């Protein structure tokens with residue numbers, strides 16, 4: 001077993017968790033998709049095929065691919081994990097004691113793969129083969145959910161993120177994603193690839209109300225040399241950043257955090273939708289958002305967990321200093337202003353670097369990909385006409401658990 005460690009954004013990628021979307025997508029409808037943070041319904045079979053191409057592109061680059069569905073099923077074979085997941089995901093507070101108990105009894109008899117599929121993909125009242133005495137069944141339609149689907153598990157980047165020798169298991173900002181976190185808590189606690197592997201859990205492993213301290217991994221860039229770049233976006237709050245920072249400094253895993261303020265818009269819901277790292281001295285940026293005047297702070301601290309915050313001026317200079325490189329090469333979204341706005345929306349800036357200067361990106365972003373090519377960045381193109389409707393690209397769809405430093 002190799003070490004669980006993510007030393008950068010751009011070093012050789014070695015192992016990654018991704019999620020092939022299946023059952024959850026079959027539950028997406030025009031009436032519920034916006035609440036579930038998708039802009040449209042997807043062609044389910046085609047989305048799976050697109051995802052298979054993504055997975056194979058990673059494998060061809062020598063990356064070991066772990067599938068979230070398999071990890072969850074394997075975790076469910078540990079009796080304590082099964083018990084914990086059934087109690088926490090099908091809680092009495094969520095469904096009322098009577099229905100929760102009936103649903104848990106039904107689920108407890110299912111094989112691991114099938115149970116994982118329902119936990120990830122949801123269960124409607126019409127699909128529940130149990131007649132409960134609970135009032136809940138009486139007051140709900142067949143298409144209402146007993147267990148809400150979690151289609152955004154597709155974006156494994158966000159729910160947990162590895163930073164050097166440990167992981168943050170993230171309290172998510174939006175209700176549609178909050179149940180995802182327990183799946184990752186269970187996997188990291190009980191799955192044999194993780195249990196007892198001696199990695200650090202920086203933040204989010206406790207079952208408690210984290211209130212406003214939310215973090216999502218799309219905002220966290222492990223830029224290397226002990227530095228971390230974090231976006232404070234629609235999802236990640238300054239309170240969340242300070243909590244994570246304190247734990248990172250306490251464990252002595254990080255020497256500085258650069259925190260950037262972002263507008264609270266869906267088009268830039270996470271930092272990685274407007275900025276990704278492609279080579280040690282090269283970033284992709286969407287210039288409409290990643291502007292010179294964004295507010296930026298440098299956080300430092302020590303093993304007491306105390307965090308010191310100072311204004312850091314221009315974020316590019318802060319990154320150059322942290323990495324001891326310069327000047328940084330910023331490749332902006334391609335095309336005229338119409339084209340670049342359209343391509344950013346379709347995740348042209350959200351590429352996954354597999355090794356320095358080699359990235360996976362959606363093939364549809366022709367203007368931006370051309371600019372990458374001209375700058376000497378190799379784009380391994382994947383189709384994303386279906387997957388992209390969830391508003392995430394290759395970086396969003398991957399959770400690296402093992403990657404070299406720079």
Ligand SMILES: NC(=O)NCCC[C@H](N)C(=O)O
Nearest residue numbers: 037155218270390391392396
């Ligand atoms: N890192 C990312 O930007 N992830 C994409 C998340 C898309 C998802 N539909 C969401 O709204 O959370």
